[in-house]
Amino acid sequence: MLDFLQAASDGVLFGATYALIGIGFTLVFGVMHKINMAYAAASIGGAYAGLLVLKVMAAAPPALVFLGAFAAGGLLGWMVYLTCFHFIPLSSPLATLMSTVGMLLLIDEVIVHFTEGMPQNYPAMFDDVMLRAGEFTLRGDLLLVFGVAVVCMAALMLLLYRTRLGLATRAVSQQPVAARLCGIRLEQVNATTFVVTGLLGGIAGALIGASVGTLSPLLTTPLTVKGLIVTVIGGLGSIPGAIVAGLLVGGFENVFQLYRGVTERDLYVMLLLFVFLVFRPGGIFAAKSGGD
Amino acid sequence: MKKLAFAIALAFAAGGAMAQDKTIKISGFGAKTGPVRMFGVNSEAALLAAAEVINKAGGVKLADGSKAKMVVDFYDDRCNAEEGISVIRRIAGGDALVAIGPTCSNVAEPLFGILQKKAGDASDSGLQFPVFTDVAIKVGLAKISEWAFRNVPNEITMYSSVFYWLHTTRPELKTVYGGVEEDFAHSRASWHIVMKDRATANNFNVVGESKWLLADTNFATQVREMKKANADIIAISAHPFSLCGALKEMARQGVKPKVLVGLTSSSSLETLQGCAKQAQGIIIPTSFAPVTKDGKFAAQSTAKFKGAADLHSMAAWENMFILKDVMEAAKITGKDVQGDRRRIRDGLAMLKTTQGLMGVTKRTDDREADKPYLFVQAKGNEWVVLHNPL
Numbered sequence: 001m002l003d004f005l006q007a008a009s010d011g012v013l014f015g016a017t018y019a020l021i022g023i024g025f026t027l028v029f030g031v032m033h034k035i036n037m038a039y040a041a042a043s044i045g046g047a048y049a050g051l052l053v054l055k056v057m058a059a060a061p062p063a064l065v066f067l068g069a070f071a072a073g074g075l076l077g078w079m080v081y082l083t084c085f086h087f088i089p090l091s092s093p094l095a096t097l098m099s100t101v102g103m104l105l106l107i108d109e110v111i112v113h114f115t116e117g118m119p120q121n122y123p124a125m126f127d128d129v130m131l132r133a134g135e136f137t138l139r140g141d142l143l144l145v146f147g148v149a150v151v152c153m154a155a156l157m158l159l160l161y162r163t164r165l166g167l168a169t170r171a172v173s174q175q176p177v178a179a180r181l182c183g184i185r186l187e188q189v190n191a192t193t194f195v196v197t198g199l200l201g202g203i204a205g206a207l208i209g210a211s212v213g214t215l216s217p218l219l220t221t222p223l224t225v226k227g228l229i230v231t232v233i234g235g236l237g238s239i240p241g242a243i244v245a246g247l248l249v250g251g252f253e254n255v256f257q258l259y260r261g262v263t264e265r266d267l268y269v270m271l272l273l274f275v276f277l278v279f280r281p282g283g284i285f286a287a288k289s290g291g292d
Numbered sequence: 293m294k295k296l297a298f299a300i301a302l303a304f305a306a307g308g309a310m311a312q313d314k315t316i317k318i319s320g321f322g323a324k325t326g327p328v329r330m331f332g333v334n335s336e337a338a339l340l341a342a343a344e345v346i347n348k349a350g351g352v353k354l355a356d357g358s359k360a361k362m363v364v365d366f367y368d369d370r371c372n373a374e375e376g377i378s379v380i381r382r383i384a385g386g387d388a389l390v391a392i393g394p395t396c397s398n399v400a401e402p403l404f405g406i407l408q409k410k411a412g413d414a415s416d417s418g419l420q421f422p423v424f425t426d427v428a429i430k431v432g433l434a435k436i437s438e439w440a441f442r443n444v445p446n447e448i449t450m451y452s453s454v455f456y457w458l459h460t461t462r463p464e465l466k467t468v469y470g471g472v473e474e475d476f477a478h479s480r481a482s483w484h485i486v487m488k489d490r491a492t493a494n495n496f497n498v499v500g501e502s503k504w505l506l507a508d509t510n511f512a513t514q515v516r517e518m519k520k521a522n523a524d525i526i527a528i529s530a531h532p533f534s535l536c537g538a539l540k541e542m543a544r545q546g547v548k549p550k551v552l553v554g555l556t557s558s559s560s561l562e563t564l565q566g567c568a569k570q571a572q573g574i575i576i577p578t579s580f581a582p583v584t585k586d587g588k589f590a591a592q593s594t595a596k597f598k599g600a601a602d603l604h605s606m607a608a609w610e611n612m613f614i615l616k617d618v619m620e621a622a623k624i625t626g627k628d629v630q631g632d633r634r635r636i637r638d639g640l641a642m643l644k645t646t647q648g649l650m651g652v653t654k655r656t657d658d659r660e661a662d663k664p665y666l667f668v669q670a671k672g673n674e675w676v677v678l679h680n681p682l
Contacts, residue, residue: 119566
């Protein structure tokens, strides 16, 4: 039982990073009804860019590196918008999808060429803190990851539901034509959405780097897959869904690994995805709907 | 008279220029994109550096007594099997006499499979092209084809030696626990076929193993298993990224084995870049360290081409010099491409020993190498020689 609790809690805490990646996917989909496949790669790219802070100031505290990743993530988000969405006709869904796949590979390769593919040590906060209750332990750095993720999610919800920008974003998401008629500039809202998700991605990338302790381009593809799974399980466009799904996937993944081993772990996560696609295609918070 | 002397000088100069123009092409291939790009970059640098040294000394002597310069080109296979097969077909379709590569064992295995199995077998339409591998290290691959040769360390010998040394010098150590990167051909084979078996053969009790994947980010469950086993020795067969992830988790959970043993490919700059602090003390057998005069020279020459010297890139360096000797002994013509490829293959197959940077390498009947090796240990930000068992 203790093993189960330990695996589940470790997984849920780490799942906060999946939730952040999932939110990025789902927010872009919610606003523009497009999938940004480059999101996880841009997030990791932001985390790498955060390391530049250490090049300028070798003794910089980890928080400053995180801040660098946050800013770089926003910039990368805006660049992804410009290259993959702004100049490409949005009426062609495949064109934007493929351009973001191309961007994923491009970001990946740029990272590889800058770092020669070498893993980079990533600074962490509270990595030497371990909360103990008998045999049961909780990692301090993962608690921080969880806390920062919760704060980011809360800030995002505030932005969406308590600001004019959020109102405009929701308006564009629900009725783009009506929003335009009301004087909302669609391109500006779309670009802002990418910057906001980029900022979130930068933090997610940095938190992932900090919790693993090392950054590698190897991370981009698995994170893209996890982000998409979280988005589908949470329901496309649902932010609360992405949060719960991220934690759920993280927890399930670790429990499956405990009982079935690492080689079967992803198999069960995929099965979980299919279960949702069949029985709750709209995601966790969607109304129950029937299949064919 | 002056005119005659001038004409003779001109004729000699022209002859010299013609000799200068003769070239022998050697194609390198390996990963230059993706997470293992460093391996390809280092191999290419070592090949170019070795070619420069050979060419400065005159080049390769051909059957007619003339000299030819070595020319190196390098292809990127992205550590991908399909790409690797496509690359070797492209190289074999050109005028290269031999290829040096690939980086990854998952490329080498299928690639050797498309070579002619038995040299000279008319019923086998496989590629008749010699491949002399520098990096891909998974045990026992060269036996797939008689056109495949490798100059990679013999992990069975090296880990036998590691566990023998630990058993004799630290008799209090009794148990071994394994950590294995399960989805990478080399690391998987190195634990399941080599380390586990060699530990048992040297009277250690293997008490369990934890598995993870190359791109895994969470090692908490596996390290808890390690902690429960409480083994004297933890042997980790994983490449730098997941090795660092596991070592950092071990530090968090306070797992401190008496001895930590690592995978031979991890005795690299990557590990120190990713987790020097946590890797302190890890013992790794390797077939290269810049401790000899030749080794230091090779490392410096490779650095000029922006490459790092490690057990893999220095195998590429050695391959160039071995090939030069084989080409001269086999009397290649420089004109008959397929005939020269066969001569090189036969020449490589006949070798019993070769001269390497760390000493004499024995060649085995199945076209593998039995290279000299030593044990290195991570100390500070560098690998230092811990023990020379030979």
